[in-house]
Amino acid sequence: MYLRIENLRKIFEENRGIEKINFSIEKGELISLLGPSGCGKTTLLNIIGGFLKPDNGKIYLEDRDITDIPPEKRDISTVFQSYALFPHMNVLENIKYGLKYKKLTKKEQNELALEYLKIVGLDGYEKKSIQELSGGQQQRVALARALVLYPKVLLLDEPFSNLDAKLKISMREELKELQKNLKISMIFVTHDQEEALSISDKVVVMNNGKIEQIGTPEEIYYSPINEYVANFIGKSNFILKDGAKKLIRPENIKIEKNQKGSWEVINKEFMGAYTILKIRNGIEELYVNIQGEKGREYKLGDLVEISM
Ligand SMILES: Nc1ncnc2c1ncn2[C@@H]1O[C@H](COP(=O)(O)OP(=O)(O)O)[C@@H](O)[C@H]1O
Ligand SMILES: [Mg+2]
Structure with a gap:
């Protein structure tokens, strides 16, 4: 197993949070965390990214226990739902930001950032300010900023939820192609069942802080283990x-x-x-x-x- 999540638990006040979370990802796999708003998807992603400490449980990346390792040393990058771009920096500076932790010369940082700008289809945008970009373009910058670090695992928290329907579909096609080309493992959070079915190698269906079912899109669609999963995945x-x-x-x-x-x-x-x-x-x-x-x-x- 490449990334292994063992028995994670994080409970906030009023018994909200997540518990008994177990799943694993192979190298190059794209897994979706699918569930309604409030079911614990972001909490789980933040724990995997290192931004939140679990009450219990372990995270292993290539058999190394990374549960207590700080985010920037995990080889895991996150694309946040709000993109979290730095508004006072231009596009290139945003993409380069995380590279300062790597042992690279200024020139190497620049070249790498430009390469990833190209990969996400924003060639020529390096000097633009973030405010000049559309939502879809900001999304691409956020993606490039995470990918340039060449993480072992990329976490994406509802990355396309602010985009219109058509752009959403073309972005998910692009992400899927990028993922296959770069062979990066991804955990993709969404509340949109169609998005999860279309993009994932495996889907983790969540409900109220727990996992209901893990399977390929076809398995969870044709063989849901209960009514909750069946109703959440398509009309039934x-x-x-x-x-x-x-x-x-x-x-x-x-x-x-x-x-x-x-x-x-x-x-x-x-x-x-x-x-x-x-x-x-x-x-x-x-x-x-x-x-x-x-x-x-x-x-x-x-x-x-x-x-x-
Ligand atoms: N920092 C926090 N303090 C208290 N409660 C929280 C905190 N973060 C999340 N929660 C609660 O935990 C539950 C799961 O939230 P979240 O992980 O954001 O769900 P999702 O991303 O699936 O919408 C919600 O009930 C939310 O109110
Ligand atoms: Mg969320």
């Missing part, structure tokens, strides 16, 4: 079958219009590539996805029959 249906609740995803239910059908369409959401119908039979409500333009055929009040 639970159908009572042989006394047990069974998960059926909306895309796995087929429907057909039928005047005598026992289900009624009570809501319709057009998503572009597909349509989500909500249907009701008097006892249960289900979500059903219809691919493509076929969704146009359905309207509220239509009666339908289903098969699975």
Whole structure:
């Protein structure tokens, strides 16, 4: 194991915080910490980064216990949610900042910072002030400032949460490509399930300070271990079958219009590539996805029959 988290615990007043946190990351892996606001993601990230001391537990990086090592000596860098760029420094000075702890000449620091500026697609921006940059550009500077230190692990706390939907998607593609090219291990915090599914090798689903499930995106989507995980990851249906609740995803239910059908369409959401119908039979409500333009055929009040 490259990075190993063992039984971490940090409890603040009113019993808030995290506990029983165990997971590990291989070299070059991208893991997401996914959970709702307040579930302890930032607390966990701050402990791994060295900014917060755990009450209990250990962190090992390449089998070295780093639990009590200060942040700048951990070989771990963090991109904070607010970016935390230095407003009085220009772009290049921001990127160079952490390099002063490394044994490099001024010239080497400059060259390295310029190289990473290029890597994040901001070639030519070195003299700009932070205020002149858009949110997306500031995000890239924050990323370059962390990457230039060539950390063994990069921590990212909801890095794209301040960006608009389209930029978010292109930034996550870029991050994924960067991660594969640089072979850097990353822990990516998000409350956005779609983002976690699309970007991660593995997802750690958190709830109320604890881990609910760890798995590949496909595992947690198709085999969630409980209703909490199923509901957090995409839309889900639970159908009572042989006394047990069974998960059926909306895309796995087929429907057909039928005047005598026992289900009624009570809501319709057009998503572009597909349509989500909500249907009701008097006892249960289900979500059903219809691919493509076929969704146009359905309207509220239509009666339908289903098969699975
Ligand atoms: N320094 C602190 N002092 C007291 N409570 C805190 C502190 N930091 C976080 N908490 C509490 O711990 C819980 C987890 O917070 P946080 O890790 O920020 O969650 P997330 O990043 O998932 O939104 C929240 O209930 C929060 O109020
Ligand atoms: Mg947070």
